[in-house]
Amino acid sequence: MQQYLDLFQQLALQHCQQNRAVSEPIQASQLQHMIDVSIGADGAELDDLKQAAGQYLKFQPDSGQVDFFKLLYSGRNNPALLGDWVASLGNANMHTFQVSPVATLMELELIDQWNRLVGFTTDSRAGDGVMVSGGSQANLIAMMMARHQAMPDIKAKGLTGQTLVAFVSDQAHYSAQKAANLLGIGTDNLIAVASDAQGRLCPQALAIAIETSLEQGHLPFFIGLTAGTTVLGAFDPVMECRAIADQHGMWLHIDGAWGAPVLFSQHHRHLLNGSDLADSFAWDAHKLMNVPITAAVILTRHQGLLELACGGGGGDYLFHSDENATYNLGQKSIQCGRRADALKVWLSWKAVGSNGFADKVNRLQELKRRCVEAINTSDCLYMIGPAVYLNVLFQYRPTTSMTETQLRELNIALCKHMQAQGCAYVDYAKYQGKTGIRLILANDETQYQDIQRLLDHCLQFGAELRQISSKG
Ligand SMILES: Cc1ncc(COP(=O)(O)O)c(C=O)c1O
Structure with missing residues (x-):
């Protein structure tokens, strides 16, 4: 054990202290x-394992750095x-209290805290929930609960x-398409409004799309809103869509995988007005709470429905009706074995408190x-969509005479060039026909000078790339 601890310490310190490029592009x-x-038939020496673990870290883009703007x-x-x-060390399994005693209590505390922020738990009622592998699984389970509410017989028949x-x-x-596929809804029956x-999702278009499906004799059952869309960071209107859902007895889900932490902030929680509905x-x-992958939750205001939709028989060997049975989380989950992701979330929330996350969102x-202001005052950088949240989608556009196809090529080349230079890792994305640089602000340590440096690089490399392409 000691050898492994020493090795781990060495790798961890080296990884966090070394002065390296945020990411080096490499072909597979x-x-x-x-x-x-x-992997061979014979075992390897510890030195071989050390080398392999070192290589894993060496070629891994460093999401810990302030210049990592690529992901959420x-x-x-x-x-x-x-x-x-510590979770790996303890190897708790979250299906039953017996084999995850402290982690279960921590997960229950987290679910209560999250439910209070969303508004599902109040002084007079309690929401429910279970931790999941990510937003994709959370969206899947949401659609599964909605399907169960609409047609409970599907579970058995x-x-x-x-x-x-x-x-x-x-x-x-x-992930909505994956959910529609997995649940037998069919991706053709997932309507992109x-x-x-x-x-933001347009409520009038939603109402028309629902009417059309009713005219076709179909059963509209699920409306999935997004709080913080992946490309633009937009927040769909909850109240209007709740009213539409109520007219048709439909389930209303909010995918807050990325945008939910605005609920910590008194200044920004208005973006999610009506989340409790x-x-x-x-x-x-x-994502924004920056706990290592994976850690996520699906919450619901309907007590007991998770268990009804996800639970199944055949678990007698595991779910014994002992004095702790009500603490077993396994029947609310679609997994059997489930890691104690609660521990890392709990420790990080405990360390900074809810105010710590509020400060992060505000900052x-x-x-x-300030980033948007700098882009708007620059001659060659243009916002290509509004930035209400922490996604800044902008385009390097040196002249008005370039076509969108040329601008797309130039902006993609710019992203790749910045990565190759090791100065910043950003991605590109398309919104309403325009391709630009998607800058994600998620790192607590990022300072304005880091943003300024990135924008300067965009202008400098953009001009250089343009010169090269006009010569070619
Ligand atoms: C809005 C949104 N929902 C869901 C997901 C999927 O989350 P996960 O990767 O945790 O499955 C993402 C991922 O980026 C996302 O942006």
């Missing part, structure tokens, strides 16, 4: 020739890291002739404001 075929990942998380969360390591129809916006995450100029809510702790929103 190149990497396959550089490292040996084969960034930075290093030390209390959560401690939780991740399978799908009948009735066509169930679900609605999300055209900006929703692709038009969004408005702000990237939803039937279910998805929240990823491994990053202010940084976003």
Whole structure:
């Protein structure tokens, strides 16, 4: 054990202290020739394992750095890291209290806290929930609860002739399609409702789409809103959609995988006004709360429905009716074995308190404001969508004479060039026909000068790339 602890300490310190590029682009075929990942019949020495673990870290883009703007998380969360390591050490299994006693109590506390923030738990009622592997699974379970509410017989008898129809916006995450596929709804019966100029689901378009499906003799059962869309960070209007859902007895879900943490902030929680009116809510702790992947939750205001929709028979060998039976979380989950993700979330929340997350949201929103201001005052950078949250989608556009196809090529080349130079890791994305740079502000340590440096690089490299392409 001691050798492994020493090795781990060495790797961890080296990884966190080294001065390296945020990410080095590498082709898969190149990497396959550089490292040996084969497994043989004979065992290897500790030194071989050390080398392999070192290589894993060496080629891993460093999401801990302030220049990592690519994904919906960034930075290093030390209390959560401690939780991740200790969770592996204890190897709790979250199906039953007996084999996860402290982690179960922690998960219940987290679910209560999350439910209070969303508004499902108040002084007079309590919401329900269970931790899941991520927003995708949370969205799947939300649709499963909705399906159960609409047609409970499907659980035992399978799908009948009735066509169930679900609605999300055209900006929703692709996990909605996976859910429609997995649950037998069919991806053709997942309707992508038009969004408005702000990237928010348009309630009028939703109402029309529902009417159309009713005219076709179908059963509209699920409306999936997004709080913080993946590309633009838009927040769909909850109240209007709740009213539409009520007219048709439909389930209203909010995918807050990315945007939910605004609920910590008194200044920004208005973006999620009406969250308490939803039937279910998805929240990823491994996005803005920056807990190492994976950690997420599905919440619902309907007590007992998770168990009804997800629970099944045949678990007698595991779920004994002992004095702790009411603490067993397993029947609310679609998993059997489930990691104690609660520990890392709990430790990091305990360490900074709810106010710590509120401060993070407030600070990053202010940084976003200054970033957008700098883009708007630049001659060659243009916002290509509003930034109400922490996604800044902008385009390098040196002249008005370039076509969108040319601008797309230039902006993609710019992202790749910045990565190759090791100065920043950003991604590109398309919104309403325009391709630009998607800058995600998720790292607590990011300062305005880091943003300024990135924008300067965009202008400098953009001009250089343009010169090269005009010569070619
Ligand atoms: C809005 C939204 N919902 C859901 C997901 C999927 O979450 P996960 O990767 O945790 O499954 C994402 C991922 O980026 C997302 O942006």
